[in-house]
Amino acid sequence: MFDNLSSKFQKVFRHLKGHGKLTEQNIQEALREVRLALLEADVHYKVAKDFVKTIAQRAVGQEVMGSLTPGQQVIKIVNEALTDLMGGTAAPLELTGKSPQVIVLVGLQGSGKTTTAAKLARHLSKNKRRPCLVPADVYRPAAIDQLTTLAGQLNLPVFPSSVDQKPEDIVRGAVGFAREHQCDTLIVDTAGRLHVDQELMDELRRIKAILEPQEVLLVADAMTGQDAVRVASSFHEALHITGVVLTKLDGDARGGAALSIRAVTGCPIKFVGVGEKLDALEVFHPDRMSSRILGMGDVLTIIEKA
Amino acid sequence: HRSRERLADRVDRLVLGKKTIDADVMDDLEEILITSDLGVQATQLLLERVSDRVKRKELQDPARLREALREEIARILSVDAPPFDPAAAKPFVIMVIGVNGVGKTTTIGKLARRIKTSGLSPLLVAGDTFRAAAIEQLERWGERIDVPVIRQKSGADPSAVAFDALDAAQARKADVVIVDTAGRMHTKVNLMEELKKVHRVIQKKMPTAPHEILLVLDATTGQNAISQARLFREAMNITGLILTKLDGTAKGGVIVPICHELKLPVRFIGIGEGMDDLRPFDPREFAEALL
Ligand SMILES: Nc1nc2c(ncn2[C@@H]2O[C@H](COP(=O)(O)OP(=O)(O)OP(=O)(O)O)[C@@H](O)[C@H]2O)c(=O)[nH]1
Ligand SMILES: Nc1nc2c(ncn2[C@@H]2O[C@H](COP(=O)(O)OP(=O)(O)OP(=O)(O)O)[C@@H](O)[C@H]2O)c(=O)[nH]1
Ligand SMILES: [Mg+2]
Ligand SMILES: [Mg+2]
Numbered sequence: 189m190f191d192n193l194s195s196k197f198q199k200v201f202r203h204l205k206g207h208g209k210l211t212e213q214n215i216q217e218a219l220r221e222v223r224l225a226l227l228e229a230d231v232h233y234k235v236a237k238d239f240v241k242t243i244a245q246r247a248v249g250q251e252v253m254g255s256l257t258p259g260q261q262v263i264k265i266v267n268e269a270l271t272d273l274m275g276g277t278a279a280p281l282e283l284t285g286k287s288p289q290v291i292v293l294v295g296l297q298g299s300g301k302t303t304t305a306a307k308l309a310r311h312l313s314k315n316k317r318r319p320c321l322v323p324a325d326v327y328r329p330a331a332i333d334q335l336t337t338l339a340g341q342l343n344l345p346v347f348p349s350s351v352d353q354k355p356e357d358i359v360r361g362a363v364g365f366a367r368e369h370q371c372d373t374l375i376v377d378t379a380g381r382l383h384v385d386q387e388l389m390d391e392l393r394r395i396k397a398i399l400e401p402q403e404v405l406l407v408a409d410a411m412t413g414q415d416a417v418r419v420a421s422s423f424h425e426a427l428h429i430t431g432v433v434l435t436k437l438d439g440d441a442r443g444g445a446a447l448s449i450r451a452v453t454g455c456p457i458k459f460v461g462v463g464e465k466l467d468a469l470e471v472f473h474p475d476r477m478s479s480r481i482l483g484m485g486d487v488l489t490i491i492e493k494a
Numbered sequence: 495h496r497s498r499e500r501l502a503d504r505v506d507r508l509v510l511g512k513k514t515i516d517a518d519v520m521d522d523l524e525e526i527l528i529t530s531d532l533g534v535q536a537t538q539l540l541l542e543r544v545s546d547r548v549k550r551k552e553l554q555d556p557a558r559l560r561e562a563l564r565e566e567i568a569r570i571l572s573v574d575a576p577p578f579d580p581a582a583a584k585p586f587v588i589m590v591i592g593v594n595g596v597g598k599t600t601t602i603g604k605l606a607r608r609i610k611t612s613g614l615s616p617l618l619v620a621g622d623t624f625r626a627a628a629i630e631q632l633e634r635w636g637e638r639i640d641v642p643v644i645r646q647k648s649g650a651d652p653s654a655v656a657f658d659a660l661d662a663a664q665a666r667k668a669d670v671v672i673v674d675t676a677g678r679m680h681t682k683v684n685l686m687e688e689l690k691k692v693h694r695v696i697q698k699k700m701p702t703a704p705h706e707i708l709l710v711l712d713a714t715t716g717q718n719a720i721s722q723a724r725l726f727r728e729a730m731n732i733t734g735l736i737l738t739k740l741d742g743t744a745k746g747g748v749i750v751p752i753c754h755e756l757k758l759p760v761r762f763i764g765i766g767e768g769m770d771d772l773r774p775f776d777p778r779e780f781a782e783a784l785l
Contacts, residue, residue, distance in 0.1 A: 224534055227528060227533075227534050228533065228534055228717060229717070230531075230716035230717055230718070232529070233525050233528045233529045296714060296739075296742070297595075297597075297739065297767070298594075298595030298596065298597060298712065298739075299595065300594075300595060327767070328631075328767075329630075329631045329634030329635060329638070330627040330628075330630035330631040330633075330634050331627075333626075333627035333630045333631075334625075334626045334627035334630075334631070335626075336627075337626035337627050338626050341626075382741065382742045382743075383742070383743070384742065384743060409595070409712075409714070409715070411593070411712075411715045411716065411718040411719070412714055412715065412716060413531040413714065413715055413716020413717065413744065413748065414528065414529045414530070414531050414716060414744075415531075415714055415742070415743055415744035415745075418743050419714075419742075419743075436593070436594060436595075436679070438679055438681075438682075439593065439679040439680065439681050439718065439721075440679075440680075440681050440718065440721050441716075441718040441721075442717075442718070444716070445716070464594065464624075464625070464677075
């Protein structure tokens with residue numbers, strides 16, 4: 189299937205074959221297409237605008253490589269810039285310091301925190317760590333049951349919290365529990381909340397102060413639209429998140445939220461969720477995400493087809 | 495809804511501060527519509543419609559531009575459809591579907607509460623047998639609003655659960671049956687087939703059912719909601735939409751292109767996690783909150 193953006197590019201550049209250098213004029217129309225593609229992928233309006241500006245600066249004056257058309261050259265530049273913006277290479281979890289090390293998962297309602305907690309536990313236990321799951325969502329009906337069931341499927345320890353406890357007391361108790369059970373990592377599942385809910389954001393601040401976690405990961409849905417910037421910046425301002433997990437990438441969302449979130453927080457996207465099952469967690473690859481946002485399968489093969 | 499008022503103020507400032515509608519005003523409107531998730535095409539369509547009227551000098555007063563846009567949006571959202579009437583059959587069967595985590599189960603709790611308050615007796619069906627503790631979640635909701643829940647074991651065949659639940663509904667003389675389903679990506683063919691099977695089984699048991707098939711969309715979702723609506727509609731005859739999580743800062747503007755293309759009515763909106771946080775949808779009010 190021939191993709192949208194590159195076929196549009198072909199049209200834009202048909203009359204440009206043979207030009208040696210990219211000029212302000214001849215990339216203008218192409219950059220308009222890039223901007224529209226980014227908006228269609230749900231990249232935030234301002235982020236897309238700034239990005240296109242950067243591209244223009246990068247591209248003007250560049251020689252068109254012998255094997256490429258000007259359109260392919262622009263795609264190449266766009267793809268490289270997108271990849272850079274999303275962090276270049278994959279960022280691992282930073283779990284060092286005294287035991288137990290702590291990962292806290294935060295995010296909006298339904299983004300995938302509880303499922304991701306279990307996926308991370310599985311991932312870490314495959315990497316010779318001893319994780320313990322901590323259900324600290326006392327609000328959503330059956331949230332504790334959900335994480336406890338998932339822990340059971342993985343055969344991993346789970347802190348026995350109950351809905352009449354305060355989340356602060358749960359996480360305090362969990363530290364002792366981890367020591368008793370020789371666990372070196374706590375993975376704390378918190379209730380979904382709106383970034384504008386001050387009371388619940390304060391609760392997260394208190395949980396963070398108690399645990400001093402190594403990682404505070406924002407779990408965000410890859411289908412998120414323009415609101416992603418506001419959500420991510422609010423969570424980041426309140427909690428200084430250390431990274432992002434982008435979930436539900438197994439659908440057909442282009443995932444422009446990845447770019448928006450990265451741009452406003454500067455935090456790396458560490459993992460992506462690619463399914464409901466507990467093995468459906470992958471390390472984030474900025475280059476793949478870039479191709480996906482542009483809606484072009486694999487940009488490199490398109491360029492190589494030249 | 496502080497952020498919405500602020501957005502409206504922005505538009506006011508924008509149009510009141512300028513004597514004529516120029517390119518800057520259009521650019522700013524584009525930004526407002528795009529950042530409300532209307533998407534590039536719907537935004538262009540709306541701006542073209544009003545700019546035609548500007549050219550025809552119908553909209554020389556910039557202050558009327560905003561009103562004109564609201565009217566256009568409200569018109570698109572006012573889809574012609576039969577009303578939501580759970581008293582129209584007995585039992586009236588409602589299927590609730592959608593991608594993962596959009597708010598199906600919670601919405602069912604809220605909807606059952608509304609139906610119960612209106613004097614009808616609802617029955618909930620735990621048709622999500624896949625997700626961990628999905629059944630327990632619906633049971634907690636049943637306890638909360640005092641409505642019975644029909645369930646089987648985790649892992650049971652969801653169409654068998656629905657089949658048996660319709661028997662139970664008849665035996666208990668329930669007025670309304672609401673079937674929860676597992677969240678699923680609209681792109682997963684096997685899971686969509688499973689959903690169609692639930693639908694077929696309900697239909698076999700009661701040829702006029704399901705009377706409503708409600709697709710739940712999350713207001714935080716961007717352009718992907720269009721693909722969700724298209725593919726769920728291809729799989730079965732959706733009768734309406736529910737837009738959840740409008741209590742946050744997301745505007746849910748993606749329903750504009752969806753209603754435009756698919757002509758599906760929005761039945762309700764979700765504005766919180768509490769049992770009373772479900773409201774009928776009002777196109778005019780929605781358009782006003784948008785801009
Ligand atoms: N397809 C798909 N579904 C996912 C993924 N991650 C999570 N889910 C599903 O998304 C839904 C919500 O996931 P949860 O883990 O319950 O989300 P949560 O953030 O804990 O939700 P709250 O606690 O209610 O805020 C469930 O149906 C999960 O199975 C993913 O990567 N892909
Ligand atoms: N703020 C807000 N949260 C909501 C609303 N509706 C649902 N939620 C929350 O969103 C999360 C997911 O809701 P569920 O009802 O479990 O969603 P679901 O579609 O049944 O999820 P799956 O069955 O896992 O696919 C829960 O934390 C709900 O409390 C709403 O209108 N506003
Ligand atoms: Mg959860
Ligand atoms: Mg559910």
